[in-house]
Amino acid sequence: MRSATRRSTVQWVDTDAAGIHHNTLVNRLVEAAEAQLVQHAGLDLGAYFPVTPRVRFEADYEAPLFFSQEVTTTLSVAAVGTSSLTYEFEIWGEAFDGHHRRRAAKGRYVVVHLDEADHGAGAASSPWPDEWLSALGDAD
Template sequence: MTDTLASATLRSRIEWIDTDAAGIYHNSTVTRLVESTEAALTRERGLEGYFPVAPRVRFEADFEAPLFFGQEVTTTVSVAELGTSSMTFTFEVWGEEFEGAPRVRAAKGRYVTVHLDRSGPGRPQSAPWPADWVERLRS
């Protein structure tokens, strides 16, 4: 039997701060959308204190289509792999129908986080994910 791992979807809108003067989104907006969706996922699963102990160690994105000021977007983040002390996520960012143009995937990618133990002196070290978090991330 294969475990189903957690995922979350968040609907939002491209705001002026996300764009250049022409109203086209900055590539960095994808990171903001993904992190907002990851935050929703961790809230939904009750992973309190997740972000301070789960830094990104790898982030890659393929940018496929522009997004525009005012356009609604749907971002999905899914846990693809849950290791002992690392976790790999995949994501997709979709631009919803806008000004007569059809819905389009704007970006896709993956990233890796590592769990850190910050309880001791000195530099934090990677450590296994808390058992209750692992349980909550498995549906």
């Protein structure tokens, strides 16, 4: 299955006044890794994101991340169904200000594929296009 690893830095906008990350940072980091994974699979991001809503998201927050800390996000395709896809992720805070590298969050989320012509509110899921299924399910 496909995976992506992305390094980034915690920005001020991602933190509270004490410089500790907001829980929404986790979503932003995994979606950036998802964009990288999809793009490296050869798919068009403009076609992918509008028809792949998140229908389930779960995260275990294990350690804080701090302003200007480097982080590593790893995202993997865990399962591909007829019209759904499950991603698993880990976010690691790199060594920083006397702290060792440690896992900040782990979790998983599910996206579903909607028919491009009918992706409005209440649309039902539809099978993945063959080329997407091949691109997302194959190993790197």
